[in-house]
Amino acid sequence: GENVEQHPSTLSVQEGDSAVIKCTYSDSASNYFPWYKQELGKRPQLIIDIRSNVGEKKDQRIAVTLNKTAKHFSLHITETQPEDSAVYFCAASRGANSKLTFGKGITLSVRP
Amino acid sequence: ETGVTQTPRHLVMGMTNKKSLKCEQHLGHNAMYWYKQSAKKPLELMFVYNFKEQTENNSVPSRFSPECPNSSHLFLHLHTLQPEDSALYLCASSQGGGASQFFGPGTRLTVL
Numbered sequence: 001g002e003n004v005e006q007h008p009s010t011l012s013v014q015e016g017d018s019a020v021i022k023c024t025y026s027d028s029a030s031n032y033f034p035w036y037k038q039e040l041g042k043r044p045q046l047i048i049d050i051r052s053n054v055g056e057k058k059d060q061r062i063a064v065t066l067n068k069t070a071k072h073f074s075l076h077i078t079e080t081q082p083e084d085s086a087v088y089f090c091a092a093s094r095g096a097n098s099k100l101t102f103g104k105g106i107t108l109s110v111r112p
Numbered sequence: 113e114t115g116v117t118q119t120p121r122h123l124v125m126g127m128t129n130k131k132s133l134k135c136e137q138h139l140g141h142n143a144m145y146w147y148k149q150s151a152k153k154p155l156e157l158m159f160v161y162n163f164k165e166q167t168e169n170n171s172v173p174s175r176f177s178p179e180c181p182n183s184s185h186l187f188l189h190l191h192t193l194q195p196e197d198s199a200l201y202l203c204a205s206s207q208g209g210g211a212s213q214f215f216g217p218g219t220r221l222t223v224l
Contacts, residue, residue: 032210032211034212042217043202043215043216043217043218044155044202044215045215046212046213046214049212089154089155093209093210093211094210095208095210095211096207096208096209096210096211097208097209097210098209098210099160099168099209099210100206100209100210100211100212100213102154102155102157103154104154105154105155
C-alpha cells in the first residue's frame with residue numbers, strides 16, 4: 001500500500017520568512033495530493049491540493065509543487081505569520097475510489 | 113448545521129461506563145471515517161465505512177464498536193475503556209475513499 005512520509009517532523013521559521021514542508025510517497029499510481037492544516041485544539045482542514053496532471057498550484061501565500069519522477073510534493077508558505085503555526089499533514093491517493101493515506105504531520109512554528 | 117458535526121465535544125467517563133460518540137455529515141458524502149489522535153501523535157485511522165459498509169478496521173480493540181446506520185451518520189460505541197484511550201476522536205467524510213476528507217470538530221475523550 002501507499003506510504004507517505006513527512007520531513008522534518010518540526011520546523012521553526014522567523015516571521016516573514018518562507019517555509020517549505022516536503023512529503024514523499026511510495027505509490028507511483030497516486031494522483032491526488034491534499035494538504036491539511038490543524039491548529040491547536042481544532043480540526044484538520046484542507047488548505048490546498050494538487051492533482052498529478054499539474055506541477056504547481058498557488059493560492060495566495062501558499063503553493064504546492066509536485067515532482068512525480070521523484071515522488072515528492074512540497075508545501076510552500078511565503079511571508080509566514082504567527083497564525084501559520086500549526087501541524088500540517090500531507091496525504092496521497094489514487095483517486096476517489098481508493099484510499100487516502102496521511103503522513104504523520106509536521107509542526108510548524110513561526111517565531112514573531 | 114453544515115459540514116461534519118460531532119457530539120459530544122467533550123466526554124469524561126470511567127472505565128466501566130458505556131458511552132457513544134455521534135457523527136453526522138451534511139455534505140452528501142458516501143464514505144465516513146473514525147480517527148484517533150493522541151497528544152503529539154499522528155492521525156490513527158480506526159474505521160472506514162463506504163455506503164454504510166465497513167471496509168476497514170485497523171486492528172482496533174473490540175471495546176470500540178462502530179455503527180453506520182446510513183451514509184450520513186456514524187457512531188462509535190465505547191465500553192470498558194482504558195486510560196490510554198483518552199484522546200481526540202475525529203470523524204471525517206468524503207465523496208469516495210481517496211478524495212479529500214472533511215473533518216468534524218472532534219470529541220475530546222478522557223477516561224478516568
